[in-house]
Every structure is written in structure tokens, then in C-alpha cells.
Amino acid sequence: MRITLTNVLVDDQAKALAFYTEVLGFRKHHDVPVGEYSWLTVVSPEQPDGPELLLEPDAHPAAKTYRDALTADGIPSAQFTVDDVHAEHARLSAAGVEFTLAPTDLGNVVAAVFADTCGNLVQIVTPAPEPA
Numbered sequence: 001m002r003i004t005l006t007n008v009l010v011d012d013q014a015k016a017l018a019f020y021t022e023v024l025g026f027r028k029h030h031d032v033p034v035g036e037y038s039w040l041t042v043v044s045p046e047q048p049d050g051p052e053l054l055l056e057p058d059a060h061p062a063a064k065t066y067r068d069a070l071t072a073d074g075i076p077s078a079q080f081t082v083d084d085v086h087a088e089h090a091r092l093s094a095a096g097v098e099f100t101l102a103p104t105d106l107g108n109v110v111a112a113v114f115a116d117t118c119g120n121l122v123q124i125v126t127p128a129p130e131p132a
Contacts, residue, residue, distance in 0.1 A: 005041070007054035008078050009067040010118035013040050016055040019117050023095050024080075026053065053078070058119065067119050074100065076113055076123035085110045085126040 010016035017040060020026045026042035029052050037059070041052040058064040070077055082088045085103045089112045093099065100121060101113035109125040116122050 003051050005052045005054055006078070007056040008116070008118070008120050008122075009058040009063045010055050010116075010120070011058055011064075012118060013038060013055050013057060016040075016116070016118040017042070020053070020055065023092065023097060055118075064119075071115075071119060071121050074113075074121065077120040079123040079125060082124045082126055085112050085124055088112070088124055 008016075017028060017031075020042050021028055025045065027045050027048065028040075029043045029048075030039055030041040032039040037057045040055045042055065043052050044050060056063075058067055067077060089099065089103050092114060097114045099112055099114045101111065101123075103110050103112045105128075108128050110128065111123055111125045113121050113123045
């Protein structure tokens with residue numbers, strides 16, 4: 001069993017695609033029209049055949065309520081691993097990304113949390129080195 005697809009609920013697919021590709025650096029993978037929305041996925045350029053992230057419209061009332069409740073409570077909707085949280089925090093901050101948590105040592109990871117401009121909080125982490 002493998003994870004091939006996961007999602008984030010977004011309030012605007014075009015805005016989400018711009019943020020996730022132009023700011024975060026993901027690549028568009030699928031963009032298939034489905035009614036008024038699209039089956040719109042992005043992938044990491046480091047894993048082009050790896051898991052896809054579906055930028056899923058929050059059109060269903062329960063989806064928006066769920067996403068908004070997580071955000072209001074400060075709970076990230078997604079987590080991505082980066083090589084260096086401090087460097088990524090600096091890069092994204094310079095690009096205007098708003099962080100709700102600056103890089104913080106949590107023991108087994110260093111984490112930071114930012115708003116994705118589409119209604120979600122996203123956490124980035126760098127695993128702590130294994131003890132010698």
C-alpha cells in the first residue's frame with residue numbers, strides 16, 4: 001500500500017495553483033476540467049512521479065467548515081519536508097508568505113507554519129539529525 005494522492009481544500013484553484021507552483025515550487029501535474037472545477041494536482045520537482053497534492057475546491061459546505069475550523073485552531077492542513085526549515089522560512093518570508101510559527105525546535109523536527117493564501121495552514125519540517 002502506498003500514498004499516491006492527498007489533498008488540501010482551497011477557496012480558489014487558480015490562486016492555489018499560482019501559490020503552490022510559483023511560491024512553493026511545486027509543478028503542475030494534472031489539470032483536467034470537471035464541471036466548473038478541475039482535477040488539479042501538483043507534485044514535487046524532486047519526486048515528479050511521487051505523491052500528488054490535489055488542490056481540491058472547498059465547494060462542499062462541510063469541507064469549508066472543516067478547513068476553516070482547523071485553520072482557526074492553528075492546525076496545519078498539510079505538512080511538507082524541506083532540507084532546511086530556516087532557509088525555507090527566509091526564502092518564503094522574502095516572497096511575502098505569512099508565518100504563524102517561526103522555525104521552532106520540537107525535538108525530533110524543526111518546524112514552521114505558514115498560511116497558503118487559500119484558507120490553509122501548512123507546516124514545513126526538517127527532521128533532526130539522528131543521534132550519533
